[in-house]
Amino acid sequence: MIGRLNHVAIAVKDLDAAAKVYRDTLGATLSAPLPQPEHGVTVIFVELPNSKIELLAPLGVDSPINAFLERNPGGGIHHVCYEVDDILAARDRMKAQGARILGSGEPKIGAHGKPVLFMHPKDFLGTLVELEQA
Numbered sequence: 001m002i003g004r005l006n007h008v009a010i011a012v013k014d015l016d017a018a019a020k021v022y023r024d025t026l027g028a029t030l031s032a033p034l035p036q037p038e039h040g041v042t043v044i045f046v047e048l049p050n051s052k053i054e055l056l057a058p059l060g061v062d063s064p065i066n067a068f069l070e071r072n073p074g075g076g077i078h079h080v081c082y083e084v085d086d087i088l089a090a091r092d093r094m095k096a097q098g099a100r101i102l103g104s105g106e107p108k109i110g111a112h113g114k115p116v117l118f119m120h121p122k123d124f125l126g127t128l129v130e131l132e133q134a
């Protein structure tokens, strides 16, 4: 059912410092910072030949990545995102398998303008999984 790895997201406190690591140390091509107020994060996209890295920093006082950054003050891998052809069919299949969907259970528009859902990390080997409509 799952398709391509769309991105790996890394949460950081300092987006400028994180951008410097990917741009200067790793020599990657980066987007400008993109505020995503409805998700409580500011994102920088790192374009790789076969996938993307998203650098996430908190936006606003109740950002959903604040708790993660309290546990991981130096930053860390926050989630992985897999593409699916039909996000509602994928959701229903995973629910039928006992997997829990975070939030309302209805897709939201994600950072790439496509519907996304987040799945409970306890049901996926300790990893927060994002599904994105391909």
Ligand code: CO
Residues within 6 Å of the ligand: 007, 009, 054, 079, 081, 130
């Ligand atoms: Co993501």
